[in-house]
Amino acid sequence: MALPAKPADWFDRIGGVNALPVLLMIIALPLVGSTSTWVTLTVAGLAMGMMIFLMASGLSLVFGLMDVLNFGHSAFISFGAFIGASVLAALAAWVGADSAILNFLALFAAIGAATTFGLIAGLFFERVIIKPVYGDHLRQILITIGALIVSEQIVLAIWGGNPVAVPRPAILDGSWIIGDIAIEIYRIFAFFLGLAVFIALKLVLNRTRLGLLIRAGVENREMVEALGFKIERVFVLVFMVGSALAAMGGAMWGGYQGLITGALGGEVMILVFIVVIIGGLGSIEGSLLGALLVGLLGNYVAFIFPKLSLASNMLLMMAILLWRPWGLRPALKR
Amino acid sequence: MTDSELISAPASDPVRKGRMVVYAIALVIALALAFAPFLFQDVRSGQVAARICIFIVLAASYDLLIGYTGIVSFAHTMFFGMGAYGAAIALKNSGAHWSSVIAGGGLGVLCAAVLAVLIGILSLRVKAIFFAMVTLAAASVMLVLVSQFSDFTGGEDGIVYSSPNLFKPATKLLLGDDGKVLKIMGVSMDGKIAAYYFVFLSCLVLYWFLARIVRSPLGTVLEAIRENEMRAEAIGYRVVAYRTAVFMIAAIVAALAGVVWAVWLKYTGPESTLSFAIMIDILLMVVIGGMGTMVGAVIGATLMSIAQFFLKDLMEAAAGATSFLPLVPNLLNPDRWLLWLGILFILLVYFFPAGIAGTLMKKGAHK
Numbered sequence: 001m002a003l004p005a006k007p008a009d010w011f012d013r014i015g016g017v018n019a020l021p022v023l024l025m026i027i028a029l030p031l032v033g034s035t036s037t038w039v040t041l042t043v044a045g046l047a048m049g050m051m052i053f054l055m056a057s058g059l060s061l062v063f064g065l066m067d068v069l070n071f072g073h074s075a076f077i078s079f080g081a082f083i084g085a086s087v088l089a090a091l092a093a094w095v096g097a098d099s100a101i102l103n104f105l106a107l108f109a110a111i112g113a114a115t116t117f118g119l120i121a122g123l124f125f126e127r128v129i130i131k132p133v134y135g136d137h138l139r140q141i142l143i144t145i146g147a148l149i150v151s152e153q154i155v156l157a158i159w160g161g162n163p164v165a166v167p168r169p170a171i172l173d174g175s176w177i178i179g180d181i182a183i184e185i186y187r188i189f190a191f192f193l194g195l196a197v198f199i200a201l202k203l204v205l206n207r208t209r210l211g212l213l214i215r216a217g218v219e220n221r222e223m224v225e226a227l228g229f230k231i232e233r234v235f236v237l238v239f240m241v242g243s244a245l246a247a248m249g250g251a252m253w254g255g256y257q258g259l260i261t262g263a264l265g266g267e268v269m270i271l272v273f274i275v276v277i278i279g280g281l282g283s284i285e286g287s288l289l290g291a292l293l294v295g296l297l298g299n300y301v302a303f304i305f306p307k308l309s310l311a312s313n314m315l316l317m318m319a320i321l322l323w324r325p326w327g328l329r330p331a332l333k334r
Numbered sequence: 335m336t337d338s339e340l341i342s343a344p345a346s347d348p349v350r351k352g353r354m355v356v357y358a359i360a361l362v363i364a365l366a367l368a369f370a371p372f373l374f375q376d377v378r379s380g381q382v383a384a385r386i387c388i389f390i391v392l393a394a395s396y397d398l399l400i401g402y403t404g405i406v407s408f409a410h411t412m413f414f415g416m417g418a419y420g421a422a423i424a425l426k427n428s429g430a431h432w433s434s435v436i437a438g439g440g441l442g443v444l445c446a447a448v449l450a451v452l453i454g455i456l457s458l459r460v461k462a463i464f465f466a467m468v469t470l471a472a473a474s475v476m477l478v479l480v481s482q483f484s485d486f487t488g489g490e491d492g493i494v495y496s497s498p499n500l501f502k503p504a505t506k507l508l509l510g511d512d513g514k515v516l517k518i519m520g521v522s523m524d525g526k527i528a529a530y531y532f533v534f535l536s537c538l539v540l541y542w543f544l545a546r547i548v549r550s551p552l553g554t555v556l557e558a559i560r561e562n563e564m565r566a567e568a569i570g571y572r573v574v575a576y577r578t579a580v581f582m583i584a585a586i587v588a589a590l591a592g593v594v595w596a597v598w599l600k601y602t603g604p605e606s607t608l609s610f611a612i613m614i615d616i617l618l619m620v621v622i623g624g625m626g627t628m629v630g631a632v633i634g635a636t637l638m639s640i641a642q643f644f645l646k647d648l649m650e651a652a653a654g655a656t657s658f659l660p661l662v663p664n665l666l667n668p669d670r671w672l673l674w675l676g677i678l679f680i681l682l683v684y685f686f687p688a689g690i691a692g693t694l695m696k697k698g699a700h701k
Contacts, residue, residue, distance in 0.1 A: 069466065132684060141406050141466055142621060142683045149614060149676035157670055266610070270474045273467040307482050314475040317468070321456055 017328040021049075021292040028300040036181045041299045047187035049288075049295025050194025051256060054249030055268060056275040056287040057201060058242025064218040064282020064331050066235050068130055069137070071144040073272065075151035076121065076243045078265030080114035080250025082159050085166040085260060087113045095167045103169040114251035115244045122243025126236050156262045163261045166254045190252050197245065201284050214238060218282050218331050271298075274317045280327025289328050352694040360629045363636050367534060371527050372519050384530060386639045387537040388595045393619040394544045394631035395587040400617075401625035402548055403580050404560035408613055409453065409469035412476045413446040413585040415608035417592025419480070419487060420445065422602035426495040435498060439593035443586055450585035454578030477608050492603020501529035501597070529598055536594045540587055545628050547583065556580055557626075614672075618679055624689030633690050645671050 011019075025042055032038045059073045087110040088095055094106035129147050133139040172189055175182045205211035216224045217231050225231050253268060254260045275294050279286030294313050302309040320328065363386075366373060370383035392414060399405045420442020424434035449472075457468040480487045487493065499505060505525035521527060547553055558566045559573050567573050596602045605611075615638060623634020653666040686693050 071466075129680070138400070138404060138406065139683055139687060142617070143680060145614070145617065146676050146680040146683060149672055149679070153670050153673035153676060157667070157673070161669075270471055274471050277464060277467055277471075311475050311479060314471055317471065318456060321468075 017289065017324075020289065020328070021296055024293060024296050024300075028296070031304055032300065036179070037303070039181045040183065041303055042296065043183050043187050043191070045296035045299035046292065047184075047190040047194075047256070047295070048299065049292035050191050050198075051249050051252050052268070052271050052275055052295060053194050053288050053291035054197060054252065055246045056272045056279070056291055057197075057284045058245040059272060060276045060279065060281055060283065060287045061214075061218075061238055062242045063276070065214060065221075065238050066134070067137075067221075068134070068140055068239075069144070070130070071141060072125065072129070072147040072151065073144075073243075073246055074265035074269035075148055075155075076118050076246035076265075077250035077253070077268050077272075078152065078155050078262065079121065080118060080247030081166075081254030081260050081264050082155060082164065083117050083247070084110040084114045084251030085164050085254050086159075088167045088169075088255075092167060095169050097170065100171050103171040107169045107172070110255075111248055111251050114247040118244035118247030119240045121247075122240035123236065125243065126239040130239075152262060152265065155265075159262070161262060163259045165259055166257070168255055168258065172255075186256060190256060193252065197248075198284065198288055205284070210234070210237075215331075271313065274313050276327075277317055278320050278327055280324075280330025282331030283329050286327055286329035286331070349695070356627075356629055356633070356691045356694045360632045363632055370534075371521055371530050375521065380526075380530060382639055382643065384533045384598050386636050387533050388591050388598075389616070389619060389635040389639060390632050391537045391540045391544075391591045392588055392616050393623065393635045394541055394628055395584045395591070396616050397620045397623075397625060397628060397631050398544060398547065398556075398580060398587075399584050400620060401627070401630075402553060402560065403556045403577060405577060405581060406466040407469040407581065407584075408466060409473045409476075410584070410588055410616055411608050411610075411613045412469075412473040413450065413588040414592040414595070414612075415476065415480070415602075415604075416446040416449070417442040417589030418596040418602045418607040419493075419592075420589075421593040421596040422493045422495060423486065425497070425596070426493050430496045430498050432498050435593065435597060439590075439596075442593065443589040446585045446589035447582050450582040451578060454581045455574070473608075473610075473613070477604060477610075480604055480608060488603065490604060492601055492606065494601050497529065497597050497600050499525075501525045501532065533594055533598050537591070540590060541628075541632075544587060548628055552576075552580075560626075611672075618675060620689075621679065621682060622689055624691030624693070624695075625687075627689070627691045627695060630689050630691035637690075641675075642671070645674070649674075 028041070029035070029038050032041060055073070055077055059070060062073075063069055088106060091106040091109060094102040097103060125147065129143055130140065133143050168186060172186045175184045176188075203211075205215060213224065213229060213231070213234055217234060221231060250265070250268075254264070257264070271294055275287060275290040277290075278293060279288070279290030293316065297312055297316055298309050301312040305312075367383055367387055371380065374380065374383065392410065396407075396410050399407055399410075417439060421435050421439040424438020424441075428434045428437075453468060453472060457465050481489050484490075496502070502525045505528065506523075517523070548556075555566070555571055555576055558569075559571070559576060563573055592607060595607070599606060619634035619638045620631060621634070622637060623632070624630030649666050649671055656666060682689070
């Protein structure tokens with residue numbers, strides 16, 4: 001930022017890169033045409049963005065802290081979705097019940113089961129798969145790809161190749177109608193769940209001693225080790241939380257889609273990668289920003305030019321890489 | 335590998351022996367492929383032989399990236415597919431002539447080269463690990479585009495077309511004394527054999543080209559970049575330019591292999607060219623064969639292609655034998671063969687990161 005030009009000045013005053021999702025919403029309004037459609041699309045985009053954020057934040061932190069790019073991340077997403085679906089199917093009586101408490105109990109049981117699985121599987125994954133190859137990118141990529149193949153096949157072996165229907169709790173089914181605007185309740189729930197996770201992560205990272213250690217580890221791992229902290233234990237914890245968030249995001253995504261197949265993890269993973277690249281590695285703010293941009297753009301473009309929805313995210317990524325090669329809000333430029 | 339080992343390596347006996355074994359295996363494979371139509375006369379074996387030829391080239395060009403330069407790309411099938419679709423669309427729309435193969439295939443190869451350069455300058459300068467993600471995203475977008483623009487690409491079903499006249503089974507290549515198709519060792523000299531040798535010779539040329547590159551000064555620079563990027567840059571090599579160039583070369587070779595594949599198969603679809611499964615296949619071939627050794631590609635591709643056929647039969651039998659147990663038959667189902675290959679792959683990366691050829695030749699090991 002040697003010579004701030006006029007447009008850059010103006011851009012920084014409205015909030016810099018943080019304002020991008022809002023700018024995108026404003027630009028989309030005249031293109032979409034009708035306000036009610038725009039509101040529906042925006043809510044859908046925000047909800048989708050929040051769910052992608054859940055999955056992307058873990059990946060981004062794991063990369064920032066440990067310099068590990070985990071291609072096996074999508075396995076946690078798949079497992080999360082399928083475990084969530086199985087729990088909901090097993091609790092069908094609660095899911096369909098007329099009482100809000102039972103509905104939420106079933107939902108939280110599903111999300112909880114997926115998240116717990118993510119924690120345990122994350123521990124296993126870190127110890128067995130990733131630990132032997134720390135510091136070697138090539139072998140990390142290869143090993144995690146191998147783990148991805150194996151876990152995708154296990155999903156196929158357990159749940160079969162046919163699509164599995166995900167029951168949705170009665171209270172979250174249907175939409176609120178305000179005037180001529182229809183908003184699906186599930187999307188609101190997804191949005192607030194994502195927001196809660198974001199706030200919780202932010203508080204832990206900024207207000208606790210553990211968070212301080214994590215941030216210091218992202219910045220300069222060797223220095224933290226030299227000060228006598230066992231950074232490896234923090235790594236394991238971050239990896240477990242990252243995997244749990246991926247599984248949680250997967251469970252939410254499964255409910256959002258309604259019908260899931262074994263390919264789910266791989267499909268979402270592309271979006272997650274794009275988000276992590278756009279946002280910048282290692283920062284949860286970046287992941288949130290990237291996820292919202294991808295979610296919103298995906299929904300708007302799917303409405304305006306249906307054929308280009310995935311390609312649009314790709315183009316967004318290309319444009320942002322040209323503008324800021326390290327992403328929008330990277331924790332570090334390494 | 336320490337310096338003293340490096341110095342003593344060429345002289346020590348086990349290494350020389352290992353090297354001999356590897357080259358002997360490669361030679362046997364090459365000879366088997368050269369005389370495949372005479373040695374294996376059923377249709378399925380012919381298919382396998384042609385597939386092995388193509389995949390040797392694909393794996394070798396991928397090895398140029400991952401083994402020699404240390405670039406991990408997931409867009410290799412994308413370039414392969416671009417060549418194949420270029421030739422396929424031209425053959426379908428402007429008739430089965432050589433001119434359409436050259437024009438369409440050429441256009442596909444050109445597109446692949448341009449796209450490779452674009453991706454290269456855009457993302458190779460940032461961070462090597464970004465590159466893996468960017469190429470993965472690019473490849474999946476290409477897959478979606480192909481299935482959506484189905485008027486042009488045939489969508490999920492792909493395109494069926496005929497190959498140039500020379501390769502039609504009715505073509506008489508050599509005539510015997512009686513005016514019929516000449517038979518040599520029971521094999522008729524018709525269009526089918528011409529098609530096989532077209533595949534074999536094109537792949538031989540492409541493979542030779544790749545082997546020349548890694549032996550050339552360029553190959554040495556690439557290995558220098560792989561070993562120590564900063565040092566290569568400090569010596570004065572423009573790392574980004576070299577990386578982009580090698581990415582483009584690999585893309586062009588993959589696209590050319592795609593053109594040959596399209597002409598041979600007379601069908602081009604996402605499953606046969608673009609799918610992620612093929613990308614995994616190539617990756618497995620290179621790692622199993624040995625990264626950073628061109629011969630490794632030959633061994634890996636042959637082994638994988640043969641294993642794909644026989645492992646499935648074996649698993650079929652195993653699943654039948656264990657059908658009384660819960661879940662086990664599910665895991666042994668022939669469709670799950672990738673599961674076992676994946677486990678094998680992980681173990682291989684742990685214990686033999688140099689692959690078959692690399693371990694035997696005691697070189698090319700990445701720590």
